[in-house]
Amino acid sequence: xxxxxxxxxxxxxxxxxxxxxxxxxxxxxxxxxxxxxxxxxxxxxxxxxxxxxxxxxxxxxxxxxxxxxxxxxxxxxxxxxxxxxxxxxxxxxxxxxxxxxxxxxxxxxxxxxxxxxxxxxxxxxxxxxxxxxxxxxxxxxxxxxxxxxxxxxxxxxxxxxxxxxxxxxxxxxxxxxxxxxxxxxxxxxxxxxxxxxxxxxxxxxxxxxxxxxxxxxxxxxxxxxxxxxxxxxxxxxxxxxxxxxxxxxxxxxxxxxxxxxxxxxxxxxxxxxxxxxxxxxxxxxxxxxxxxxxxxxxxxxxxxxxxxxxxxxxxxxxxxxxxxxxxxxxxxxxxxxxxxxxxxxxxxxxxxxxxxxxxxxxxxxxxxxxxxxxxxxxxxxxxxxx
Amino acid sequence: xxxxxxxxxxxxxxxxxxxxxxxxxxxxxxxxxxxxxxxxxxxxxxxxxxxxxxxxxxxxxxxxxxxxxxxxxxxxxxxxxxxxxxxxxxxxxxxxxxxxxxxxxxxxxxxxxxxxxxxxxxxxxxxxxxxxxxxxxxxxxxxxxxxxxxxxxxxxxxxxxxxxxxxxxxxxxxxxxxxxxxxxxxxxxxxxxxxxxxxxxxxxxxxxxxxxxxxxxxxxxxxxxxxxxxxxxxxxxxxxxxxxxxxxxxxxxxxxxxxxxxxxxxxxxxxxxxxxxxxxxxxxxxxxxxxxxxxxxxxxxxxxxxxxxxxxxxxxxxxxxxxxxxxxxxxxxxxxx
Ligand SMILES: Cc1cc2nc3c(=O)[nH]c(=O)nc-3n(C[C@H](O)[C@H](O)[C@H](O)COP(=O)(O)OP(=O)(O)OC[C@H]3O[C@@H](n4cnc5c(N)ncnc54)[C@H](O)[C@@H]3O)c2cc1C
Numbered sequence: 001x002x003x004x005x006x007x008x009x010x011x012x013x014x015x016x017x018x019x020x021x022x023x024x025x026x027x028x029x030x031x032x033x034x035x036x037x038x039x040x041x042x043x044x045x046x047x048x049x050x051x052x053x054x055x056x057x058x059x060x061x062x063x064x065x066x067x068x069x070x071x072x073x074x075x076x077x078x079x080x081x082x083x084x085x086x087x088x089x090x091x092x093x094x095x096x097x098x099x100x101x102x103x104x105x106x107x108x109x110x111x112x113x114x115x116x117x118x119x120x121x122x123x124x125x126x127x128x129x130x131x132x133x134x135x136x137x138x139x140x141x142x143x144x145x146x147x148x149x150x151x152x153x154x155x156x157x158x159x160x161x162x163x164x165x166x167x168x169x170x171x172x173x174x175x176x177x178x179x180x181x182x183x184x185x186x187x188x189x190x191x192x193x194x195x196x197x198x199x200x201x202x203x204x205x206x207x208x209x210x211x212x213x214x215x216x217x218x219x220x221x222x223x224x225x226x227x228x229x230x231x232x233x234x235x236x237x238x239x240x241x242x243x244x245x246x247x248x249x250x251x252x253x254x255x256x257x258x259x260x261x262x263x264x265x266x267x268x269x270x271x272x273x274x275x276x277x278x279x280x281x282x283x284x285x286x287x288x289x290x291x292x293x294x295x296x297x298x299x300x301x302x303x304x305x306x307x308x309x310x311x312x313x314x315x316x317x318x319x320x321x322x323x324x325x326x327x328x329x330x331x332x333x334x335x336x337x338x339x340x341x342x343x344x345x346x347x348x349x350x351x352x353x354x355x356x357x358x359x360x361x362x363x364x365x366x367x368x369x370x371x372x373x374x375x376x377x378x379x380x381x382x383x384x385x386x
Numbered sequence: 387x388x389x390x391x392x393x394x395x396x397x398x399x400x401x402x403x404x405x406x407x408x409x410x411x412x413x414x415x416x417x418x419x420x421x422x423x424x425x426x427x428x429x430x431x432x433x434x435x436x437x438x439x440x441x442x443x444x445x446x447x448x449x450x451x452x453x454x455x456x457x458x459x460x461x462x463x464x465x466x467x468x469x470x471x472x473x474x475x476x477x478x479x480x481x482x483x484x485x486x487x488x489x490x491x492x493x494x495x496x497x498x499x500x501x502x503x504x505x506x507x508x509x510x511x512x513x514x515x516x517x518x519x520x521x522x523x524x525x526x527x528x529x530x531x532x533x534x535x536x537x538x539x540x541x542x543x544x545x546x547x548x549x550x551x552x553x554x555x556x557x558x559x560x561x562x563x564x565x566x567x568x569x570x571x572x573x574x575x576x577x578x579x580x581x582x583x584x585x586x587x588x589x590x591x592x593x594x595x596x597x598x599x600x601x602x603x604x605x606x607x608x609x610x611x612x613x614x615x616x617x618x619x620x621x622x623x624x625x626x627x628x629x630x631x632x633x634x635x636x637x638x639x640x641x642x643x644x645x646x647x648x649x650x651x652x653x654x655x656x657x658x659x660x661x662x663x664x665x666x667x668x669x670x671x672x673x674x675x676x677x678x679x680x681x682x683x684x685x686x687x688x689x690x691x692x693x694x695x696x697x698x699x700x701x702x703x704x705x706x707x708x709x710x711x712x713x714x715x716x717x718x719x720x721x722x723x
Contacts, residue, residue: 001455001645002388009387070387262719270720276709279716283639283663286656290638297389310631373630374623378603381618 003293005074012067013074016053020082023047029085033163033208041088045119054117055093059101062113069300073292076249080256091161092116092123094248096169099186099239103227112188115167125243126156126170126189126213127236133158134368136171137181137233141215143172145222145229150174150187152195152218158362162211163200166191169239171232180385181233188224195219205354244312244363247292251285254319258285260349261326268329277325284318291315306376313369316359323353389641391459398436399459403466405432410467412690418470419552425471425522433473434503442481447497453648454478454582458589458641465593465701468693470553472508472518474705478586480507483527483579487534487569496525496536508539510559511583512706520544520557527569528561532576537566551696577655578647585643585658587705588665592637594701595665595672598694599629602676609681616679625675632671636664659715666708673698 005013025044030037048054049063057072058064067075087093097116100108115121132138141154152172159165168189175183191198195218201210227235258281265274291314295307326349327334334350360366374380391399409429418424433439441456443449450456457477464473484496484507499505508523510516520526520539527536543560569575603626606617616622643661646654673695677684684691702708 001391001641003642003645003649003651005387258719259723262723266720266723270716272713275716275720276712277716278719279712279714280663280667280708282715282719283660283712284635284667286660287635287639287664290642291635293387293389293642294638297387301390307634310634313627314631314635367624370624370627371620373627374617378623378626378630380603380606380623380626381615383620 005070009070009074012071013078016075016078017082019051019053020078020084023051024082024084031208032086032088038164041085042119044085045088049117049119055097058097058113058117062109063117069296073247073296076247077252080249080252083256088164089116089119089122091125091165091169092121092167095125095239095242096123096167098242099169099235100188100226102238103186103235108223108226112167121167122161122165123167123169124159124161124165124191124211124213125239126159126168127240128158129155130157134365136236137179137184139171139173139184141170141172142176143174143185143187143220144176145174148222150185150220150222150225152187152189152215152220154215156213156215158201159211159213160362161209162198162213163209165198165211168213169226171236174229174232178230183230184232184236185229186226186232186235186239187220188226189215189218189220190224193218193220203358205351205358207351207355240364241306241308244308244369247288247295247311247315250315250319251289251292254285254288254315254322257319257322257326257349257352258282261322261329264326264329268331274325274329277328281318281322281325284314285322288315288318309364309369309372309377312363313366313373316356316366319356320353320360323349323356327353389645391455391641395456395459398456399463401436402438402460403463405429405436406463406467406469410469412693415468415470415553415693416690423522424553424555425519429469429471430503430506430522433471433477438473438477439481439503439506440501442478442485443497443501444485444493447485447493448501449481449497453644454585455641455644455648457586458644461586461589462593462596465590465595465697466597468553468594468597468697470555472523474583474586474590475509475518476506476523479509479511479579479583480525480527482582483509483534483569483575484536486578487571487575488536489570492536492567492569499524509583511580514559514561516547516549516556517559518554518556518704520559521546521555526559526561528559528566529576532572534569534572534576534579535561535566536569537561541565549700551700553693553697554700578650581647581655581658583705584655584662584711585640585647587701588636588640588658588661589644591662591665591669591698591701592633592640594694594698595629595633595669596637598672598676598691598698599626599633601691601694602626602679605680622679625679629668629672629675632664632668636661636668639664656715656718659711659718662706663708663711663715666702666711669698669702670708673702 029040032038032041056065056067056075060066097113100112143150143152170189171184174185195216197214199212201212203210265278291311298305375382440449441452445451481500506523507525508519510528526539545558547556549556606622609616640661643657646657683689
């Protein structure tokens with residue numbers, strides 16, 4: 001066991017640091033959901049892309065550099081350490097694109113992947129529906145196949161980035177007689193098509209972006225189906241595993257949240273109890289970082305032992321606990337939101353706090369992760385399903 | 387970055403696992419409860435036979451010059467099988483204290499005997515009221531303020547204490563005036579010894595916690611109530627999933643800490659404390675869930691679960707408890723600002 005990075009990895013890290021120092025945005029960008037903010041984000045994304053830093057782990061044929069899982073981790077760590085802007089196209093980069101890489105044809109890869117890197121297309125994930133959240137197999141949005149086209153009708157909800165997205169990877173029911181996870185299809189829908197209506201939906205922490213997406217008679221080429229028609233559950237499981245899976249710099253952001261907590265603890269006059277709580281949390285933050293490394297090791301060695309549910313469930317709990325403690329340490333002052341008013345975007349820790357609470361729900365709620373651990377890892381009997 | 391254990395480390399642990407699997411079955415452990423020494427000479431012979439006491443002894447003193455990471459999986463096995471002997475002290479903290487803090491003469495005198503198994507060492511870093519295995523050990527390393535001292539146990543008064551875990555043998559030790567020698571390198575070595583203690587005890591706790599949960603999962607798959615196995619109830623599944631997740635994430639930190647301590651990394655002490663902290667949290671939850679989900683049968687003297695429950699509770703306190711460790715980590719985080 002040698003927990004130091006190799007000289008090549010350290011060189012890669014330095015190269016990135018130099019580039020980020022020189023080219024990274026100097027101040028905080030405006031919200032990508034505002035006009036000026038969107039252009040600022042786009043400018044940053046183009047700079048990343050032109051320098052080959054949009055997605056270094058993607059194959060070079062589609063605009064990446066084909067670096068390995070450790071280099072990807074280093075990239076994510078540095079990106080987070082420099083507190084660079086949240087990626088405009090994170091759904092495409094993290095789950096959508098890689099799912100196309102895993103299950104798509106060569107034709108589909110060359111059609112869809114470059115647009116993610118250039119941000120010509122902004123991707124969103126259309127899985128959830130009003131009646132299908134945890135029970136994702138209850139999807140009712142239909143896709144009727146008519147010749148070369150699929151006619152989509154129905155509704156998606158809680159769609160992150162929905163109001164800026166151009167492209168959705170969705171699960172639709174292509175066999176109207178089917179129930180559960182049979183008869184579902186994974187398809188890419190161009191949201192600029194006629195019959196698509198995107199309605200903004202607020203989020204409780206005031207951050208815009210969320211949407212409901214309605215489809216009435218939307219025509220989608222059957223060529224946009226990833227994998228086989230009817231095999232959507234299998235394809236979606238790749239995407240879901242990617243969503244809850246690897247750390248993508250979340251361990252670095254968690255460390256930053258811990259440092260912020262430590263600063264506030266010191267500034268407010270650390271009590272014995274708050275130092276103790278800080279110590280407990282710091283230990284779990286350290287363990288979470290090792291979990292990120294362990295899962296990277298699994299990917300790098302191709303063994304693929306699945307720690308995704310453990311990482312998702314405990315990671316979100318630890319992060320929430322760090323923020324909760326920060327609220328506790330700040331006391332009544334925690335309510336004061338610095339330069340943003342109560343109806344505007346929340347700032348810093350307070351926004352992150354609520355976002356963390358959301359993370360315990362999305363990507364499969366933590367109850368669902370417990371079911372997965374109990375059933376897949378411990379072999380306990382499956383939940384009865386309707 | 388290379389985060390897997392080396393094949394030799396895995397092979398050593400597998401060998402130890404086979405040996406204790408055969409020698410430390412629950413019936414054998416119970417039989418030792420009524421034995422005066424409470425210790426199996428065969429088990430100690432096996433430990434010596436595998437060369438385990440020599441692993442952390444430097445090569446110039448007849449050892450293998452290894453590091454904690456070489457014993458990390460062995461220590462998990464110690465916990466998994468609830469081996470009663472104070473092996474953390476005999477194999478890890480004792481040899482490390484003498485090697486790092488001892489004068490050349492002290493190293494010479496004690497370490498080769500430890501390496502070949504003719505001398506057995508025990509350690510007390512937190513007072514002499516409850517020293518493990520003083521009755522079968524030849525020498526004791528203990529802490530007094532910032533000093534580490536060594537004493538031949540033959541000249542000491544050793545009084546057995548009554549404790550909850552019938553496998554443990556704990557003693558109050560009185561050291562006669564002038565009998566102990568200070569280890570002159572204590573100032574530089576104390577932190578290193580404490581880091582070995584924290585990380586090593588975390589390994590034992592991980593093995594112990596995993597065993598409690600493995601046995602509880604097995605039970606939840608066969609015990610039926612309301613016409614179903616209890617493992618099909620979500621209230622049961624979720625407790626097992628929570629404990630499993632904690633053990634798994636904690637074990638990543640415990641493994642990393644063993645490697646960092648072995649490699650004298652700058653953050654070794656911090657990593658070791660964090661490892662102990664998360665292993666304690668995981669052990670606490672595993673202990674709670676294991677008894678709760680066994681129900682009444684788990685509370686009987688006849689059921690073997692108590693072996694792990696009691697060892698777990700004893701070891702949650704023995705090498706610095708949750709509050710003490712968290713205080714130290716918290717202070718370290720503030721000091722780094
Ligand atoms: C911030 C945020 C972003 C999101 N982004 C997206 C997105 O981009 N695309 C997308 O498709 N979806 C998105 N979602 C939706 C998200 O995936 C769902 O909210 C989530 O899967 C839970 O489904 P639900 O909201 O219908 O809750 P429900 O399924 O109704 O669950 C309500 C409660 O019941 C519990 N529960 C349900 N079933 C079980 C069970 N079997 N056992 C135990 N407990 C159970 C849940 O854990 C939860 O506590 C997002 C959600 C949030 C909060």
